[in-house]
Amino acid sequence: MLSKWAAVKNFDPLKMSTRDVVVHLSTNVFAGSDTTAIALRAILYFLMKNPEKMKKLQKEIDDAQRAGKLSAVISDKEVRTELPYLTAVQKEALRIHPSVGLLLERHVPAGGVTLCGKHIPEGTIVGINPWVTQHDPKIFLEPDQFIPERWIETEHNKEQLATMEKSIFGFGAGSRGVVGM
Structure with a gap:
């Protein structure tokens, strides 16, 4: 990565400064x-x-293992398909306590955007702290409570689940995923 960023910096110093390289690293x-x-x-x-949630998770893992659904080294696919409660535990733990407590910055795209009735010009840096969205009681009832079941119980309500998923700013696969997901 360093060699790629150094090449960009050497090719066009205005595109990437030494500070940018250090920040990226x-x-x-x-x-x-x-x-x-x-x-x-x-x-x-x-x-x-x-x-009680630990016992529930342990039972899920034990049952899946006894049924021969898990390999010796559990894969990401096995977690997503065979261990729904583990997936819910991961999401819920990172919802309550996100790995990053900083503002997650984004640049407003060309043409700008209107948010909450206010126009924000293109190029403006905007963002939100994950702790804010992930504790919004309009999205997560009892936001300070560890309730992994909320992720399973809302599976039948696709709209609510989509809203919850969009409100999570964890890290992992993709730009907004949960570890192991």
């Missing part, structure tokens, strides 16, 4: 290790604070 280290550690701590913390 730091971000990759931060995103790759620190966020993973925070995510794992959050998942384990909430499971230990909620032993």
